[in-house]
Amino acid sequence: MEPIQQPQGSxxxxxxxxxxxxxxxxxxxxxxxxxRLILEHGPITATALGQRVGLTSAAIRxxxxxxxxxxxxxxxxxxxHIRRGRGRPAxxxxxxxxxxxxxxxxxxxLASSALRFLAETAGPEAVSAFARRQVxxxxxxxxxxxxxxxxxxxxxxxxxxxxxxxxxxxAGSAPAPGGGEQxxxxxxxxxxxxxxxxxxxxxxxxAFSRLLGTPVRRLATIAHGDxxxxxxxxxxxxxxxxxxxxxxxxxx
Numbered sequence: 001m002e003p004i005q006q007p008q009g010s011x012x013x014x015x016x017x018x019x020x021x022x023x024x025x026x027x028x029x030x031x032x033x034x035x036r037l038i039l040e041h042g043p044i045t046a047t048a049l050g051q052r053v054g055l056t057s058a059a060i061r062x063x064x065x066x067x068x069x070x071x072x073x074x075x076x077x078x079x080x081h082i083r084r085g086r087g088r089p090a091x092x093x094x095x096x097x098x099x100x101x102x103x104x105x106x107x108x109x110l111a112s113s114a115l116r117f118l119a120e121t122a123g124p125e126a127v128s129a130f131a132r133r134q135v136x137x138x139x140x141x142x143x144x145x146x147x148x149x150x151x152x153x154x155x156x157x158x159x160x161x162x163x164x165x166x167x168x169x170x171a172g173s174a175p176a177p178g179g180g181e182q183x184x185x186x187x188x189x190x191x192x193x194x195x196x197x198x199x200x201x202x203x204x205x206x207a208f209s210r211l212l213g214t215p216v217r218r219l220a221t222i223a224h225g226d227x228x229x230x231x232x233x234x235x236x237x238x239x240x241x242x243x244x245x246x247x248x249x250x251x252x
Contacts, residue, residue: 030055035061035099038073040168040186042227043092045078060098072099094227100191108192115197124199131203138165139207146211152238154212155181174232183208185222185229195221205231 024159030053037052038044049058067073119127123193142161146154155171164167167185175182194200201221208231209216220226 007084009101015099031063031066033097034060034104035067035072038093038101039095040170042094042186043076043078044089044233045092047090048091057096067099071096072102100187100222101136108190111190111193119197125195128199128200128203131197131199133208135203135207138204139211142211150214155183158208158211159183178235180235181233183216183231185231188222188229191222193219198223201229208233 004230007108010231025208033053034049034245037049041048041052046057046060046064049055049064050057051138055063059155064073064075067078068075074096075091075093078092096231113128145161146157149157156231159169159171166187166189170184170186172182172184174180188194188201199219201223205216205218212233217234218234220228220230222229
């Protein structure tokens with residue numbers, strides 16, 4: 001979702017990517033880098049983090065312990081398929097709600113109040129119209145970029161464009177039967193607002209479908225408490241000709 005426009009002179013969500021909570025600074029320092037990697041690639045093990053940052057096991061554990069003590073990250077048991085043989089299962093680290101808030105600049109209360117007022121005075125359709133207006137700029141900026149590459153490269157390019165706008169996005173093959181691709185957004189500047197107004201998510205998914213020229217379906221959202229906004233992209237050859245609508249069961 002295109003970040004809600006901020007008052008003049010303030011920092012927009014996408015502009016201050018990775019802004020900081022306790023001791024994170026402005027994306028500087030090793031701890032900030034570790035926190036950012038967990039945001040973008042979590043759930044992730046300490047070993048994988050150490051390899052990415054180039055730290056010893058003891059050094060990465062020290063940063064993880066500090067971030068955990070600050071409430072920025074949390075450790076969970078890894079799923080069984082990545083357990084390390086016998087013994088205790090591997091631990092994976094994820095960003096907590098407080099940690100995610102440290103990366104969000106949003107005037108969330110003001111935005112929610114404004115949309116609430118809009119819904120009360122002009123009706124729910126006005127909120128949907130506002131959401132479509134917000135995402136229209138994103139769609140205009142991305143359209144020439146995506147139209148310039150072959151269809152099979154568009155999901156990857158869309159992920160790169162979203163990442164440049166602060167969404168920490170990635171693309172890959174979908175694990176679900178039937179194939180397709182999967183677009184993941186590890187950061188959402190307006191997650192708290194979208195939790196109350198799913199129209200923001202719906203407008204974004206509709207824009208993705210138009211940009212990619214194929215139906216897409218939102219499988220999970222940060223706004224609903226999931227760790228990542230996950231969108232399944234239908235293979236081009238399977239989509240009915242001319243059908244670029246998003247799936248009706250998408251989640252907001």
